[in-house]
Amino acid sequence: MGGPNTALLAQSTCDWWSLAGVDALVGEEPAGWLILPPANDAAASKPKTRPSLAAEPELAPLPPALQRQEAPHAVEAKGPVVFPDDWTQFQQWFAEGADVPGSQWDARRVLPVGDVGAPLMLLTAWPEIDDQRDGALFSGAAGKLLDAMLQAIGRTRGDCYVASLAVTRPAGGRCDGEEAAELDRLLWHHLRLAKPGRLLLIGGDIVRMAASTALPDARGKLLYINQDGGKVEAVAVAHPAMLLARPAQKAAAWDSLKLFNRGR
Template identity: 35%
Template structure:
């Protein structure tokens, strides 16, 4: 009979540990089986209690026209980062007629609604016995975006600022130019009727207003001038037809 085979368990255990170390396992494993291919469990934070939810802060706007216009042209205005000239309102705020456009024209630097659209507006105003000198002219946006369109994510705030502007002026009549400016009347997309006098509600009360297609639109679509003329007559006469 051969000699009985003996095993040194210490040497065997050391050999196993050396093998696992060479394999890259350098930490203790759990006693329970683990699915290493399962996705990690993400611990979610407890939902905030109602007391921890911050209440929306209502924006405090300047309550005088002079301060408001200065703020609209200052570095805290929404258009401050647009990298295009900002143009303030023109005319006397005591004028009975206020004209609201969407934005300055691309070439405007000192006054609103210049170029070919401005010349068309001047002719339309003259036809009803009005002029820039007899009106206060303001814009929803104080600058013309590089792309020529007010960013959709800023439009709602700019409309609310325009309504505040109207409230500070409290004109007797309001001429609105274009679909974007027409949103001051409450239509979410500016598509409210272009037929008839509308009651524009603002912080200063109510103002009779009419909307026409913007002069820059009418230059490309002359057929719309007939409707614009009818609206201007309503504004001039103050009665519906």
């Protein structure tokens, strides 16, 4: 071998080994020349341990609405509402009692007017929108029409006990389910205490509840409502507000009303 580059190649090789830390060709102890020597301090002499992970910061609690809620305890079912048996107490409870069926739909109650044992009881299912606003049953133009209907059979409102089954109006003028069942109980209790001589059912809802029939089927018929071991004569008419909107139905109302004039 030989040539002009041989010396340069040898010099380059020596330089590489010198940079790698090889400063002698032989030694008495093997040495790892490419391993970095330990630092010359006390910490370096300690065995190396795996570094611990930094503790994660605590998360802020969730808003109450997003927190898991405990399962509610079983609520003991309430029994049926107990209705007062005394007339005066019943009227006071009707006006103020928190558990009166049909009082939950509006803050303002529309209360009955009249006395126990009236010769004629006017009964509707619940107040109309105008009644709820004015705080009195059969208000406005509908009330004037009702007064004319009563006059036609020789009566005035002052002679009557005027009431609604519910003292407030349900949304949409409808109720069903448990609410309707409680109102049904209240209906018969109210009639038993009121002791009316006769009963004028006003509107399709109360006719269905009290007489178990549809208003058109009750036209011109004397109905008998079983009450407290006896029977109360009743007739059914459309609500005066309906008669104002549909005057053609006034004839059907008169066919029923004139039954009260029989035997007079």
